[in-house]
Structures are given as C-alpha cells and as structure tokens.
Amino acid sequence: MSKSVLPEPSSSPPPATTSDRRRVAFATVVGTTVEWYDFFIYASAAALVFDQLFFAGLGANSTLVAFVTVGVSFLFRPLGAFLAGHFGDRYGRRRVLVLTLILMGAATTLVGVLPTFDQIGIAAPLLLILLRIVQGVSAGGEWGGAVLMAVEHAPPKRRGLYGASPQIGVPLGLLLASGVLALITLVLPDDAFLSWGWRIPFLLSVALIGVGHYVRRRVEESPVFKELAIRRERTRTPLVQLFRRHSGLVLVAALMFAGNNAVGYMTTGGYIQNYATDPQGPLGLDRGPVLWAVTASAATWLLSTWIAGAVSDRIGRRRTYMIGWLAQLAGVLALFPLVNTGDIGLLTLGLMILTIGLGLTYGPQASFYAELFPASIRFSGVSISYAIGAIIGGAFAPTIATALVSATGTTTSVMVYLAGMTVIGLIATLLLRDRTGIPLGPDHESEQAVSPLRFRKP
Template sequence: MSAPQRPEHSGPITDRERRRVVFAAVVGTTVEWYDFFVYAAAAGLVFGQLFFQPAGEGVATILSFLTVGISFLFRPIGAFLAGHYGDRYGRRVVLMVTLVLMGVATTFVGLLPTYAAIGVAAPVMLIVLRILQGISAGGEWGGAVLMAAEHAPSHKRGVYAAAPQVGVPLGLLLASGVMALMTFVAPGEQFLQWGWRVPFLLSVVLILIGHYIRRRVEESPVFLEIADRKEQTKTPIVELFRHHWKLVIVAALVFSGNSAVGYMTTGGYIQNYATNPDGPVGLDRGPVLWAVAGSAITWLIFTWIGATVSDRIGRRSTYLLGWALLLGALVPLFPLVETANIWLLLLGLVLLTIGLGFTYGPQAALYAELFPASVRFSGVSISYAVGAILGGAFAPMIAAALVRATGSTTAVTAYLVAGVLVSVVATLLLRDRKGIPLGPDHEAEQSVSPIRTTAKV
C-alpha cells in the first residue's frame, strides 16, 4: 500500500513521526473535549441553579442546556476560519490557536461570579465564554483529523485517523471523572459553592501539556506538498461551496445522528435527568458521573474497534452496522435509566456506546476521503460543524422540552430514532472511498463525487 510522502527534500515519513502525530492528536483533542464536556456536565448539574434560577426550576434547566446548544451555532465560524487558514497556511498553526482559545475560555468560566453576585451579567458572560468554546471546537476537529489521516499509510488510515476520535471519549472520561471526584471532595452545598469550579481551573495545566506536545509535531505531508508547489487555494471556502456543497450537506447528515445520541451524555442530559431530585430517578450526582465515566471507556474501545473494522470492510459498511446497533440500544436506554438502579443505568449507557463507537471511529477517515486535498480542511471542518448543529446542538434542550411537554421519555426516544434514520439514508447515498490517495497528485480522482445519485457535486 502507498504511504504519504513529503516534498522530496524533506524525506519519507518515519513510523516514529507517525506515532508522535497520533499521540499529539489524542492528547490535544482530549484536552479540547475535556474543556467542552466539563461545561456540558456543569450545565446539567449546577448552571441552572447558579446562573438561571430566577427563571424557575424547569425553565432554568432548559436555559442551561440552551447555552450548550448556542455554542454549536458558532462552531461553523470556527470551522470557516480554521478551514480557510488551514488550507492556506497549514494544519499545525490552527491547532495551536484552537487549543489556547479553548483553554482560556474554560478557565474563565471557573472564575465567573454567579447570578446571585452580579445579576444578569453572569449568564451573559457565561454565554460569551461558551461561544468562544464553540468557535474553538469548530476549528479543532478538522485540523486534528487531517494531521492524523494525512500522515497515515492508506491501508491503516481508519486506525490512524481515529486518534482525534478517541480524544472525545477520553475527554468525556476525564471531565466526568474529575466532576465525580469533586462531588466527593466537596459534597452537597460545597459542590454548588466552589467544587464545580475546580475542573474548569484545571484546564490551565492541561492546556500547557497539550501545547507542549503539539509544538513538537511536524506539519501534514499533504499540505507541505501543496505548499511546496505553491498550489494553495486562495479562497478554499468559495471553492468548496461552488463545487461540493451537496457533499457538505450529505456528510453533515451522516454525522448528525451520532451527534444527537451522543449528546445525551456529552451534553449533560442523562446526568440531569438521572439526578433531578424532583424527577422519576433521583440518583446522587457522584454515582451517575462515575457511570458516565465508565461508559466513556467502552465508547473509547468501540471507537477504536469501529475504526479498525472500517480498514477491513470499508467505512460505509461499518457505519451501517453501527447504525443498526445504535437503533437497537436506543429502545431500552431510558427504561434502564428509569429503574433508578445505577448498574442498569450503566448497562444502558454501555449498550449505547457500541453503536456510537462504530459510527464515530470511521468518521475521520470517511471525511478525509470525501474531499479534494485543496479544500479538505474546509470541507471536513464545515461538514462536522454543520452536522453537530443539526444533531447534538440542541438535543439536550429538545429532550428536556419533550419530557416537560409529555411527561415521558418516549418522545425523546422517537426523536433520537428519527435522527439516526436520517443518518442511515445519508450513509446509503455515499460511495465508499476507502484507501483513496489523499495527495495533490490525485486531485482529479478526489474531485469525482462520492454521492451515488450524481456524477458531479
């Protein structure tokens, strides 16, 4: 199998460099998503009480989840900016900027005064900082994916490109674990007073570690080859939407189902539903957070398995298997949660992670193989950001509103099933391009539409 090459004067890529890229991708995205998910966990557990309490119990919860969703509306801005500069100036510099931006925003959330201290200015500042997190997340994923995918040998692209994907469940594991630890260190009212702030302030240390590791990684060989030929696209986003706008929509819909289901935990909804003292479950915060952390481990495992399987049977077939597993897990999810038995709640979350892993592990390689080299950063980043908006952005808020309106989680299950079925259709529309060369020499081949119903995009 062919492996990516840098410009002739740079020499071939070594296995040591590939391992360094994979390690940096895992660490960097873990730090980014830790920051992103620790906010979502806090939104489900404390932000309603601390920043939106005057709105009343139920409405405060919905407003808290709304701040989680608002950030998704700004992820396309991060994706547009990162795509433009990443396709013009390289993947590495964008990754450094997004890491720092996310860390600064997260740290300042931990320092915010509450509504009781400064009134309406508190939720306004909270929303501004969440928007900055959204911009950072919108630019982060595409760069990390391409650094991993474009360094990989073609026959192992799924496994290499899954490095940033693994960072997502690792980020959830870290965020849930730290939050759970703080419920032990600062129980009850102490958690509301100061315990929830500690996970945000820890971001400073994590950002320093991630920044150091990313500085030691070489630029993507595909971009170096494009730059060596002076073939960077001056307006990559314009070119992307001029020639590939249908592909952006289909790729976004492929991700939307996974995003909607995944944000039941990463968006804090399950945590809120299971710990609400006035709800049907009423579990303590600590055990629920540990259960979410445990499910993050199985999500990580099945993400890696899904990526490995996709290198063998193709991205599309792996996705279809994953969608079937996800649909099967959605039916018993809320009945298991509503038993108020922490072990059955954990079982429901673990079952969910099998399908989530099989529909998340192959995503990085799938996206990298869909778009031509000259607009790949823009295409990958924008498709991911739009898919996140269509799927996960307001999923926790929608779930909370559905339960408030119907008094049951049956409508939430129906909503999630519908989202997955949309993604199934989008997956069926794509041709599998496993192993397609990613370098600029193959731009013509890459530009042929992978959408099955058209000859050109």
C-alpha cells in the same frame, strides 16, 4: 480552482516515518482530549449547577435555559470551521491546532473564576454565554485540523486506525470530565460542591492546556499540506471552491454526523446526568453514582471507537458505519427502559450499550471524511461538514429532549426522536460511495474531485 501559478518545484517532502506517525497520533489524542474535556465540563456543569448559580432568576425554566447555552456554542462552530478551514488550507493544519487549543483553554479557565448571578446579577449569565461561544468557535476549528494531521500522516491501509486517534479524544474527554466531577462530588459535600467545588475542573484546564500545547508544537506539519505548499497549489478561496463544487456533499456528510451527534449528546450534553439526578424528577439519583456511570460508558465508547477505526481498514468505512447504525439504533431503544428502572447498575448498562453503537458510527468518521474531499479544500470540507452536522444533531439535543419530556410526560418521545436521527444518519451513509484507500495527495486531485455522492454519476 483559483490557485497560484508559480512554477512547480521538483522536490517533494520526505514521507512520514513510523516515528512521525506515532508522535502525531499521540499529539492528536492528547490535544483533542484536552479540548473535549473543556467542552464537556461545561455541559456537565450546566446539567448539575449552572441552572442554580447562573440562571436562578428564571425559576422553572432555569434548567432549560442552561441546556440552551450548551447548544448556543454549536451555532458558532461554523464560524470556527470557516476560519480554521480557510487558514488551515492556506497556511497549514498545525498552526490552527495550536491556536484552537489555547483559545479553548482560556475560555474554560475563565468560566472557573466567573462570579455568579447572586454576585453580579445578569452580567453573570451573559459572560458565561460569551465564554461558551468562544468554546464553540474553538471546537469548530479543532476537529478538522486534528483529523487531517492524523489521516494525512497515515499509510493508506491504516488510515482508519490512525484516524481514530482524534476520535477517541471525545470519549477520553468525557471520561476525564465525568471522572474529575465524580471525584470532587465524592470528596466534597453538596453545599461545598455547589459553592466552589464545581470551579476546580475548569481551573484544571490551565495545566492540561500546557501539556497539550507542548505536545502539539512538537509534531510535523501534514505531508499533504507540505506538498501543496511546495507545489504552490494552495487554494486562495477554499470556501468558495468548496460550496461551488461540493455543497451537496457537505450537506450529506453533515447529516451523517448529525445521526451520531444527537444521540451522543444525551451524555456529552448532560441530559442523562440532569434527568437522572433531578430531585424533582422521576428518579432523583445521587450525583456521584450517575457521574461514575457516565465515566464507565465513556470507557466503552473509547474502546468501540478505536476498534471501529481499525475495522474500517479491513471491511471499509461504509460497511463499518452500517453495522454501527444498527447497533446505535438498538442502544437507543434500550436506553430509557434501562435508565427508568432507577437502578444505577442498569442505568450504567444502558449507557454502555448505547456507546458501542456511538463508537462504531464515530471511529471511522475521520478517515471517511478525509477521503471525501480534494486535498486543496479538504480542511474546509471536513471542518464545515462536521460543524453543520453538530448543529443539526447535538446542538440542541438536550434542550429538545427536555422539551419533549415536558410536553409528553414520557421519555418514549425522546427515544423516537433519537431513533429518527439515527435513521437519518443511516440514509445519509447510504447516499455516499465508499472511497476507502483513495490517494490523498495533490497528485490525485482530479480523482478526489469526482463526487462521492451515489445519486451523481462519477
């Protein structure tokens, strides 16, 4: 690899203490929760109000276009991942995390003050899309840094548990976003919610971003990056090295995440919320109870994610994933039969069953990904694999689901699509070796550089 050739110093950074690890775990939970709250608030609003306020001029296509804007941000996640990976491998994980948090919060707050289509015409949806793109760039850079801060601080036998810290930020962000929206719909009548109430969750991001920024600034840099910096072994061109040596691994890792992400975006992307509450649709349920159902399922998702991270330390990442894919497939097959009953209790049950499998295929991901890539290009590897997987999986999952129902008149087609994505994730997992517990420091770079792909000889 292209690295500097300065002499290697004799000193090494002190190992992370238990207090350091707990502080980092707390900081990654808080930071990723804030980031994903911001991201999911947009998706929920797209499902509930943006079609009426920003895309009303498109008539029957307004809902489809609103969901397209949810997916557009994913196309810019690789840009965020490329930038964050490059600077994170060169200058540190912590700096990138602080920057992405501020960027996401600023974009979210500005959405809360945007004029609507009726006020400024076509400029309204264009500005909305621009801010969503900024969110996508930020989200693309956020995950890799949070994962490495958590996993690289963790003791080898507890990486899965510590690595679950940034992972639970996703269900916590969904729980917070859905809960805030549900409370607002409970307090405000529909006309007030549509007029100005929807803006409140976006404006709340200002306070949340302040908390997240304060917490993240107080944590220490990753010990692995500290040692790379001391040894002057930071790669000058991490992206070039990544794709030159590990392009196949990036693709397989991306497909593994895509299998989870496509299914997860049935709720995080707002599809179920829109499908269940659409007054012109087959169910026409009230907005409030559906949002409370999503909030309950986010709690189940959080719990299963945390448990999966801990379990992966005991039985291995790959084995935990395999159990998760089977559970996720069962959840996919049960989802729409329960949702289509029109009973809010059964809808809640369907979402909760689904999130058990989602948690089992998401909780071990941080540690699994971190153990796949060499230390000097690890930030680039995990960030870009994640971003590409998000494009293949969740980017347009709500849009695809909407188009499938429109074309076939039945949610069975959506079930087949989600089951297919789950099987793709399962196959991708089978193609990877389990590297649970592999040393992560720069002393073991040659061991880490051996391909974990099962169709390549070690």
